[in-house]
Amino acid sequence: MDQKTNEEMLMFVEKATAGDKEALETVLLSAQDLVFNLSLRMLGTFADAEDAAQDILLKIMTHLSSFQKQSAFSTWVFRIAVNHLKNYKKHMFAQRPLSFEFYGTDIENGKSGEVPDLTQDVEKSLLAEELKLSCTNVMLQCLDAESRCVFVLGTMFKLDSRIAGEILDMTPEAYRQRLSRVRKKMADFLKIYCGEYGGGKCRCEDRVNYAIQSHRLNPKQLDYTEAGEIPLQTMLEVKKAMEETDDFAQNFAFCKPYEAPERTKRFVREFLDSPQLSVIRNAEGRG
Template identity: 65%
Template structure:
């Protein structure tokens, strides 16, 4: 871990000093982390792409303000969390969800007598897409800060000290809130979800209903098409983990994904633009 920290510090110093290759490598090291946090916080790939670009731009333009008082990933998480908890342009900010609405939809939706809308895509593929989409969208039933607490603890497995530092709350407060939120999520899954709990909802039986209500699109399967990666590939977390209970393990189905081509292309274009030269020159002047 010490070697990794030293290498990261050297990379940051070179990037701030104006080395474009170091800046590019630095962004590549964090872009998947930023994209996955954005995806879980906002619910859709398109919104996550836009927000991830905004966050990475903030990281680049504020890089010289990083004082190395925390790890670089903690600093990036803080920027990303602040941006995402206040982000108002995503779909679910305009059309908020609640557990009550979600539960009522599961219990009372008429899923019968719907024509085949699968466009010759296998039902198993569409059911998996729906499962990934549903578990992601379910997070939108939480308020933004609770959502962030839950994601940092379950997907990124950050311990309470680091997560509390990111969110500006005490480790004790973080642990209490995280426990309550996990229980709320677990209770909902247990009551309604037939994939991970004892509920009646089975993805394979709701595929056509989901297509009819524009929840999945057979011609654009974002989750199915995305490249899955491990948490270890996304961020170094071994020294940031604490003991997690069986309840946390229920949420291990939340997969991690590689940044989309749109996010990668945005930063390739950005790094080759005159804006980058201006930003790098501003960093050098602050040294």
């Protein structure tokens, strides 16, 4: 988490729970990239991920005194975030759920060749890259919430099965089996339909205008290609990577970590300077 060891984070947590505002800021800013990236993969869009990340960061702050140090701080953060996101109902795909069947039918039947040029003078290759990253992330919404968690923790964050199982309240063996099944399901779909990460006929560049017409791509708002990509190590101290359970890793290169948007960073700093912080701390003190 922001290249800090667990021991360093424990020190900051102790100071933060004792009332040190700068330590609290360090804790929250260190967690923000992890929280945002998990939210993005779980919810499918930048806007929904930003909103959920703010909610989760508030939960981390208000529950910080309950952290018992029986696990790594990042594991505790993951658990809070996962529990929040699995039950999060305010995102777009909670209202309009997806399935692999729907996605496949859209690829098969979408008449992309009949759509006029809608690129608005934006380079088509740039739009195709944005569509590729967006499409594969939205594809995760075809999984149920727990399967999505399993996939993201194992494929993007590369957590070992003991830690991931602890976060999801399942045994390491059950987690490994579930991860293998979910990764195979994703890989099979990519193999059939996706020409970017599999052997399918769908090519992002051919579907750019269709995606714009169907409001899946906005040439004036390229969230993925404009986001700052970061190494996994800046979010998480990875001492033991997830053991490989299958041969599908090359299929999931789209699981890239991004820097939390400026709005999320600004939210943390503005909240720490607001009267609400004192209200929450006073409430914690009375509790």
